[in-house]
Amino acid sequence: MAVVVLGSINVDVIADVDRFPSPGETRPATQLAWMPGGKGANQALAARRMGARVVLVGSVGADALAPQALTHLEREGVDLTYVVETRRWGTGLALIAVDRTGENTIILYAGANQATGEHALASLDHVLRPRDILLVQSEIALAVVAEAVLLAQRRGAITIWDPAPALPDPPPVLLRADVVVPNQKEAEVLTGLAIHDLKAAKHAARRLVENGAGMAVVKLGKEGLVWAEAGGVFYLPAEPVEAVDTVGAGDMFAGALAALRAEGMEWHEAIRWANRAAGLSTTRRGAQPSFPRREEVLT
Ligand code: RIB
Secondary structure (H helix, E strand, O other), X not given: OOEEEEOOOEEEEEEEOOOOOOOOOOOOOOEEEEEEEOHHHHHHXXXXXXXXXXXXXXXXXXXXXXXXXXXXXXXXXXXXXXXXXXXXXXXEEEEEEEOOOOOXXXXXXXXXXXXXXXXXXXXXXXXXOOOOEEEEOOOOOHHHHHHHHHXXXXXXXXXXXXXXXXXXXXXXXXXXXXXXXXXXXXXXXXXXXXXXXXXXXXHHHHHHHHXXXXXXXXXXXXXXXXXXEOOEEEEEOOOOOOOOOOOXXXXXXXXXXXXXXXXXXXXXXXXXXXXXXXXXXXXXXXXXXXXXXXXHHOO
């Protein structure tokens, strides 16, 4: 089965800082890097590196940034047939600061990602097969993401929604995806519950299932993750790693989960390996360049 990813395609400009600037303050960057990014593109590469057949649906500008965003994906074998070029906006760009603890903040220019609409839905209609996995996030218009999930449900495909970045009041169909994979902040926004410990995280995961998700995985960074499904609520500690940069770790998790499920792995097993893959991605800088390959994860 294929993993079909609908989502954003960006270039990331990543500055390392000792600490984040306060409002009105300037901080020096100790290092600067330009890298391919965007939650959709990242998740497509993550799934590909885990061995899946991957199709990416999205948009870039007709500019010099587009090849920076796409060349790497093409070289690794992600199918870009349904990535379109628009003249209306430039390629999406993320300004990312990473502090010395590995935490990050992101300012996002959506740019060409705003062009992902009717054309993308027509592409999905063409490409999605029953039992494929449709993987979506919240970095393109949510109305389009919702239409895509409806289409996938009608087609008999499996839907995974990574509700990143956190936005309140999403279209209800997204809450009914087969799997919802928020981080702590996103789970708080979706449920209205404050998550200050593991018990609260389990409660939030359960709430997401009560609200319609087939399964909910709440990612807690270095605290690990919890997931809920009809059969119960479970906890998995984080991979014991020295994190230097958490950019894209959630994307690695979602892409790996989709890829492993697409090859027929049980959800519990797929969550375990995806957790390891995400942990490994934090030991290297950037999003896409940090993603481990299958051999490194499934050991
Ligand atoms: O999830 C990380 C991604 O978020 C970055 O690659 C950046 O482009 C933003 O979309």
